[in-house]
Amino acid sequence: MFSFSDNDFFARRCVWVNGPVIVGAGPSGLAVSACLKEQGVPCVILERADCIASLWQKKTYDRLKLHLPKQFCQLPKFPFPEHYPEYPTKKQFIEYLESYANHFDIKPQFNECVQSAKYDEACRLWRVKTVSANGSEVEYICQWLVVATGENAERVVPEIDGLKEFGGEVLHACEYKSGEKFKGKKVLVVGCGNSGMEVSLDLCNHDAQPSMVCRSSVHVLPREIFRKSTFELAMLLMAWLPLWLVDKILLILTWFILGNIGSYGLKRPSVGPLTLKNTQGKTPVLDIGALEKIRSGKVKVVPGIKKFNCGTVELVNGEKLEVDSVVLATGYCSNVPYWLQESEFFSKNGYPKAQFPNNWKGKSGLYAVGFTKRGLAGASADAIRIATDIGKVHKEDLKQKKQKLLAFRKLEFRQMERRVYKEKSHGLS
Numbered sequence: 557m558f559s560f561s562d563n564d565f566f567a568r569r570c571v572w573v574n575g576p577v578i579v580g581a582g583p584s585g586l587a588v589s590a591c592l593k594e595q596g597v598p599c600v601i602l603e604r605a606d607c608i609a610s611l612w613q614k615k616t617y618d619r620l621k622l623h624l625p626k627q628f629c630q631l632p633k634f635p636f637p638e639h640y641p642e643y644p645t646k647k648q649f650i651e652y653l654e655s656y657a658n659h660f661d662i663k664p665q666f667n668e669c670v671q672s673a674k675y676d677e678a679c680r681l682w683r684v685k686t687v688s689a690n691g692s693e694v695e696y697i698c699q700w701l702v703v704a705t706g707e708n709a710e711r712v713v714p715e716i717d718g719l720k721e722f723g724g725e726v727l728h729a730c731e732y733k734s735g736e737k738f739k740g741k742k743v744l745v746v747g748c749g750n751s752g753m754e755v756s757l758d759l760c761n762h763d764a765q766p767s768m769v770c771r772s773s774v775h776v777l778p779r780e781i782f783r784k785s786t787f788e789l790a791m792l793l794m795a796w797l798p799l800w801l802v803d804k805i806l807l808i809l810t811w812f813i814l815g816n817i818g819s820y821g822l823k824r825p826s827v828g829p830l831t832l833k834n835t836q837g838k839t840p841v842l843d844i845g846a847l848e849k850i851r852s853g854k855v856k857v858v859p860g861i862k863k864f865n866c867g868t869v870e871l872v873n874g875e876k877l878e879v880d881s882v883v884l885a886t887g888y889c890s891n892v893p894y895w896l897q898e899s900e901f902f903s904k905n906g907y908p909k910a911q912f913p914n915n916w917k918g919k920s921g922l923y924a925v926g927f928t929k930r931g932l933a934g935a936s937a938d939a940i941r942i943a944t945d946i947g948k949v950h951k952e953d954l955k956q957k958k959q960k961l962l963a964f965r966k967l968e969f970r971q972m973e974r975r976v977y978k979e980k981s982h983g984l985s
């Protein structure tokens with residue numbers, strides 16, 4: 557039935573999966589798996605790391621908390637414990653995800669990195685190849701493929717002139733844990749998104765001297781307005797008002813609370829924060845204290861980088877700064893183009909081509925979860941849709957299988973009846 561070449565066949569083990577293969581055991585993969593369980597559909601999750609939610613467990617800093625209130629971050633069918641605070645800590649979020657996996661009895665295949673996935677037109681099945689930490693290779697064959705590798709699968713490391721000659725420590729925000737080891741050091745933080753802002757704040761709290769590069773523009777909003785989450789307020793307003801008007805209201809309220817951030821070297825984009833998030837996926841910074849450090853001069857905001865020299869950085873305005881270490885808070889990207897051999901549903905940038913809310917389903921049993929640029933809430937919505945969709949086909953398949961089995965049993969029964977009749981008539985004669 558399968559079109560294996562001899563080499564393929566002997567080199568790797570082949571596994572038939574009776575249900576979907578999900579790539580990635582982050583919140584998105586776990587959510588799909590849980591929703592599938594509810595539909596009675598078995599599945600296999602392939603995860604390159606040795607644990608669930610590796611982004612949260614291995615690639616985030618110690619002081620991280622959820623940015624949005626907990627009701628916007630919980631996964632389907634299993635709420636956060638009631639005693640959790642409005643903004644759970646990273647530790648609490650990981651504990652929640654562990655109990656989520658336990659509750660739904662989800663057991664991913666760890667240490668299996670998906671190297672390639674391809675739809676085999678001949679047998680109308682997906683062929684998913686993995687390599688494990690010890691080098692062994694497995695090929696999974698399945699009817700459905702769910703991509704849950706996330707928007708933050710790989711770090712973005714820009715090429716900056718002279719960075720190789722810089723000489724000091726250079727790390728990406730995903731390797732940054734705490735400012736403890738930077739005490740007294742001059743640190744250049746490249747990027748002013750949520751990561752850049754929070755790393756800069758953390759460095760200040762550990763008596764380091766951060767300078768933060770803001771090469772273009774950024775929206776900074778207070779995390780709360782009138783003691784209510786800004787995100788929640790925005791959601792409420794969006795139910796009644798057009799996006800542009802919600803943006804205007806948010807910016808006016810922000811101006812009252814935070815003042816004119818332009819005077820600190822932080823330029824605001826020309827389009828509003830929610831419009832920018834919707835059109836370009838650029839998340840506004842939800843401020844939890846970095847702005848105060850900028851205002852007091854403890855975090856210095858600097859323009860774009862021209863080049864690095866040994867121990868120094870030269871900025872586009874000609875200024876030169878002495879720097880001990882560099883933290884690249886320059887963001888993340890999808891890794892889908894590296895392993896998924898498909899170009900109709902996914903675009904070259906690793907995101908589905910279609911716009912939200914039509915970006916969760918492709919052709920031939922292909923699905924994407926967690927690529928909406930709408931955080932955990934977006935992933936949960938995708939997961940429910942995907943599991944319902946697969947559940948329908950699976951139920952139909954089961955019905956057909958049952959009918960076929962029933963027809964087979966009837967046939968068997970009739971043959972048996974005939975045999976008994978024959979034997980009886982022989983016996984009589």
Ligand SMILES: Cc1cc2nc3c(=O)[nH]c(=O)nc-3n(C[C@H](O)[C@H](O)[C@H](O)COP(=O)(O)OP(=O)(O)OC[C@H]3O[C@@H](n4cnc5c(N)ncnc54)[C@H](O)[C@@H]3O)c2cc1C
Nearest residue numbers: 580582583584604610611622623669670705706926931932
């Ligand atoms: C620092 C930070 C804070 C955030 N805070 C919030 C927040 O407060 N609220 C919110 O809504 N969103 C937040 N987000 C957005 C974030 O995208 C979600 O929180 C969430 O982690 C997305 O889940 P995911 O499962 O889609 O992706 P991930 O959590 O990235 O999980 C993907 C998994 O796929 C695995 N994987 C990748 N490639 C392969 C492969 N080839 N083979 C096998 N496995 C693979 C990875 O190892 C990983 O475990 C934050 C993001 C970051 C970086």
Ligand SMILES: NC(=O)C1=CN([C@@H]2O[C@H](COP(=O)(O)OP(=O)(O)OC[C@H]3O[C@@H](n4cnc5c(N)ncnc54)[C@H](OP(=O)(O)O)[C@@H]3O)[C@@H](O)[C@H]2O)C=CC1
Nearest residue numbers: 621622623714747748749750751752771772839885886887
């Ligand atoms: N507590 C929380 O909930 C947190 C959530 N997050 C989320 O994680 C995701 C990723 O955030 P983050 O890691 O901040 O990444 P972002 O993609 O949001 O920000 C990247 C930053 O790096 C800058 N940058 C990129 N390349 C260069 C360069 N060559 N020179 C100078 N600057 C550069 C960008 O500038 P430009 O805009 O000019 O391209 C931008 O300011 C977001 O969705 C964010 O909301 C992150 C941290 C905490």
Ligand SMILES: O=C(O)C(=O)Cc1c[nH]c2ccccc12
Nearest residue numbers: 623624787833839840929930931
């Ligand atoms: O933190 C993130 O990456 C998110 O995507 C969360 C999020 C989704 N929509 C938003 C709008 C404003 C601020 C954060 C988010």
